[in-house]
Amino acid sequence: MFFKSAKYRKAFLKSLLFVLPGVIITLVFVIYPVINTAWLSLNSWNGIGGSPIKWVGLQNYIKTLTSVKFWNSMLNALYFVIGGFIILMPIAFGLALLVTSKLKGTKFFKAAYLMPVMLGTTAVGLMWSFMLNANFGVLAQFLKAIGHSEWIINWLATPTVNIWCVVLVNEWMYAGYNMLIFAAGIVAIPDDVHEAALLDGCTGIKKVIYITAPLCKNMFMVFSVLCITGCLKAFDIVWAMTNGGPMDSSATPAVLLYTQGFQYKLMGRSGSISIILLVLGLILSLLLNNVIFKERD
Amino acid sequence: MKKKLLAAVLAAAMVASTGCVVMAADGDTDYDVENREYKDVTITLHTRWDAADITGTLYQNIVDGFMKKYPGIKVESINIPTESEWLNSESVLMADKSSMPNIIVEYGGSRVAGYVQEDLIVDMDPYYEQYPEWKERFNSIGDGMTDYTAYGVEGTYGVPWSAYEVMLFYNEDILNENGIDPASLKSWDDLMDACAKLKENGVQPFEMGEKDDYRFGHLHSVLNYKTYGCEIAEKLGSREISYDGEEEKKIYDMIKDAVDKGYLGTNLLGNDDGQERSIFNTGGCAFITMGTWFCAEDHDALELFDSQKVHAIRFPYVDEKYEFHDMGGGNEAYYIVDTGDADEVAASVLFMKYMTSEDVVNTFYEGYPAPMSVNVTTEAGDYLTAEANEIIAETKEVRGDIENYDSATHMINTVRQALQGIAMGNSSDEVGKTITDLIAEYE
Numbered sequence: 001m002f003f004k005s006a007k008y009r010k011a012f013l014k015s016l017l018f019v020l021p022g023v024i025i026t027l028v029f030v031i032y033p034v035i036n037t038a039w040l041s042l043n044s045w046n047g048i049g050g051s052p053i054k055w056v057g058l059q060n061y062i063k064t065l066t067s068v069k070f071w072n073s074m075l076n077a078l079y080f081v082i083g084g085f086i087i088l089m090p091i092a093f094g095l096a097l098l099v100t101s102k103l104k105g106t107k108f109f110k111a112a113y114l115m116p117v118m119l120g121t122t123a124v125g126l127m128w129s130f131m132l133n134a135n136f137g138v139l140a141q142f143l144k145a146i147g148h149s150e151w152i153i154n155w156l157a158t159p160t161v162n163i164w165c166v167v168l169v170n171e172w173m174y175a176g177y178n179m180l181i182f183a184a185g186i187v188a189i190p191d192d193v194h195e196a197a198l199l200d201g202c203t204g205i206k207k208v209i210y211i212t213a214p215l216c217k218n219m220f221m222v223f224s225v226l227c228i229t230g231c232l233k234a235f236d237i238v239w240a241m242t243n244g245g246p247m248d249s250s251a252t253p254a255v256l257l258y259t260q261g262f263q264y265k266l267m268g269r270s271g272s273i274s275i276i277l278l279v280l281g282l283i284l285s286l287l288l289n290n291v292i293f294k295e296r297d
Numbered sequence: 298m299k300k301k302l303l304a305a306v307l308a309a310a311m312v313a314s315t316g317c318v319v320m321a322a323d324g325d326t327d328y329d330v331e332n333r334e335y336k337d338v339t340i341t342l343h344t345r346w347d348a349a350d351i352t353g354t355l356y357q358n359i360v361d362g363f364m365k366k367y368p369g370i371k372v373e374s375i376n377i378p379t380e381s382e383w384l385n386s387e388s389v390l391m392a393d394k395s396s397m398p399n400i401i402v403e404y405g406g407s408r409v410a411g412y413v414q415e416d417l418i419v420d421m422d423p424y425y426e427q428y429p430e431w432k433e434r435f436n437s438i439g440d441g442m443t444d445y446t447a448y449g450v451e452g453t454y455g456v457p458w459s460a461y462e463v464m465l466f467y468n469e470d471i472l473n474e475n476g477i478d479p480a481s482l483k484s485w486d487d488l489m490d491a492c493a494k495l496k497e498n499g500v501q502p503f504e505m506g507e508k509d510d511y512r513f514g515h516l517h518s519v520l521n522y523k524t525y526g527c528e529i530a531e532k533l534g535s536r537e538i539s540y541d542g543e544e545e546k547k548i549y550d551m552i553k554d555a556v557d558k559g560y561l562g563t564n565l566l567g568n569d570d571g572q573e574r575s576i577f578n579t580g581g582c583a584f585i586t587m588g589t590w591f592c593a594e595d596h597d598a599l600e601l602f603d604s605q606k607v608h609a610i611r612f613p614y615v616d617e618k619y620e621f622h623d624m625g626g627g628n629e630a631y632y633i634v635d636t637g638d639a640d641e642v643a644a645s646v647l648f649m650k651y652m653t654s655e656d657v658v659n660t661f662y663e664g665y666p667a668p669m670s671v672n673v674t675t676e677a678g679d680y681l682t683a684e685a686n687e688i689i690a691e692t693k694e695v696r697g698d699i700e701n702y703d704s705a706t707h708m709i710n711t712v713r714q715a716l717q718g719i720a721m722g723n724s725s726d727e728v729g730k731t732i733t734d735l736i737a738e739y740e
Contacts, residue, residue: 047388048392048411049391049392049396050415050416051415133567134564135564135567154564154566157508157566159721243381245717246508246714246717246720247714247717247721248714259710262385262389263381263710264711265388265411265706265707266739
């Protein structure tokens with residue numbers, strides 16, 4: 001009966017009006033592009049406006065999944081994920097502990113740690129490309145100065161080394177940003193929990209392991225989802241530092257889908273990589289939310 | 298009945314007269330872009346113009362001069378100086394009619410052929426018929442950039458602009474100090490011997506910036522022409538010769554040998570072409586192989602150029618028979634995109650007509666004296682331009698990037714990337730296999 005009441009209908013229409021802009025934006029900028037990309041991935045198109053689009057079924061997916069380039073790019077994305085969990089997460093959490101502590105000068109630390117992300121990806125990428133240049137870069141000069149010229153290699157042109165350089169720069173850049181996520185969790189822990197821990201003799205590293213970290217579980221979940229989806233679509237820092245090269249050795253799936261589409265003009269293939277990434281991102285996010293971080297009764 | 302007949306005749310006459318008007322419009326008005334009224338027409342150019350470069354101001358002056366002369370037309374430009382980013386950006390914009398610029402700058406060849414085949418590029422023939430004197434403004438160097446009959450399309454597409462030839466530039470002081478006579482550098486073997494001598498004396502011969510993968514791409518093209526003659530371009534393009542065949546492996550081996558001996562650079566994948574020029578211009582290496590645009594670049598306050606210590610010689614031959622076969626020809630041409638808007642197309646044609654007019658070209662050339670596909674009627678340039686022009690005058694046959702004679706548009710990326718592998722230690726077999734595997738994968 002309530003559904004049919006004029007009051008309800010009015011309230012329903014009002015709420016619909018509030019929701020409508022969001023729905024329209026999502027439809028236009030998310031749902032439609034995804035459907036269009038999915039359709040494109042089943043076709044062959046040379047990327048020239050007005051040129052014929054030919055149905056090829058699952059051929060693009062088969063070619064993508066059997067391509068060495070694709071699996072190499074997935075391996076590079078995995079390096080990003082490993083770097084994210086092994087390097088970025090502990091550093092960001094550590095920095096968060098630091099800036100939420102009662103140390104003097106935490107405001108300065110906060111600003112300093114956030115500085116790299118404020119510089120912008122292209123600036124950071126170029127800066128590190130110069131610093132890592134094997135001829136005139138600061139690292140090469142340092143190694144020369146301490147008498148270890150033999151350690152100088154072309155860091156950004158050597159396969160595997162180059163992608164790890166990019167991963168490390170990425171961690172350096174985003175440590176401050178992720179620090180904010182953990183800091184938000186840490187400051188939300190009530191003071192009385194800390195006081196109780198103190199009374200029980202739980203201090204220092206023990207407090208971090210048994211009190212702070214478990215109570216920041218949601219923040220770890222947010223970090224994990226952002227990290228995995230971000231790693232799968234990593235593009236800007238790779239493009240700024242190596243362009244995915246040489247010979248696609250440092251290309252991530254996002255770089256590959258761009259080059260396949262706009263350099264090689266294989267729009268269908270590019271679309272198939274996009275859809276694979278989308279599905280993979282969704283599956284991993286669902287797994288994280290529903291399996292790993294699921295609340296136990 | 299008579300009335301019906303009369304009505305039918307009148308109707309037919311009206312239709313016919315309307316048709317005559319339309320035909321007259323097509324024949325007399327549409328292509329006469331100078332006598333057309335322009336009101337609030339905006340055209341967009343997609344270019345490689347670089348505001349930080351000496352040419353940036355010269356191009357901007359052309360745009361400003363045009364807008365002053367034709368106040369009803371506004372010219373907006375999307376300028377992306379970095380080659381790879383510029384090509385990518387063009388691909389993005391050309392993917393949809395709504396985002397296509399009105400004029401694009403391109404190298405011709407298979408990339409443009411795709412657009413021409415899709416009827417996206419305006420055929421210039423009717424405009425040249427309308428203004429025959431305009432057609433006379435172009436020399437034959439840029440013809441290859443406007444002719445797409447090899448791709449099954451008749452007509453003239455594009456307005457040729459710059460031209461080039463890949464040459465060898467050397468530092469006279471370094472060669473003298475090391476007892477190398479530049480006149481003796483006729484063949485590739487002579488050049489390699491000179492490199493060996495330089496290396497022995499602790500002097501770096503080349504410092505190529507293969508981080509920009511066109512560097513080995515150009516070397517691969519020019520070595521092909523110097524080894525097999527310019528016809529190799531069509532043979533490779535038609536797959537009569539394979540990229541993993543013995544002929545090509547010989548070329549990869551020549552590059553690889555020079556790389557392995559350290560002649561081509563000490564940080565091949567770490568340096569880009571800007572750093573390469575900078576190292577050569579400041580005396581950091583003995584040679585640089587580059588297109589003739591190098592002569593026209595800003596060399597102000599560079600001692601080597603002030604004291605005329607940099608000189609140009611023809612790129613050494615591999616087979617003497619092909620001494621005068623070189624990499625070069627038309628460099629850039631402007632292509633007018635058929636956006637479907639008659640005003641925009643007409644304004645774009647008018648812009649190109651203005652840009653290639655005698656005074657405008659002469660002014661541009663005086664500021665940037667690099668070879669042009671448009672006739673120049675002024676004297677400009679320093680000693681280096683004069684040396685380059687003498688070499689060009691003796692050239693018998695030229696071709697551009699070898700990959701552009703291929704029907705597959707991805708070849709320029711595929712080949713250049715595979716060649717980058719040489720700098721990473723790949724063998725000639727691996728380079729050939731990478732290319733043929735990718736050709737098979739992308740077919």
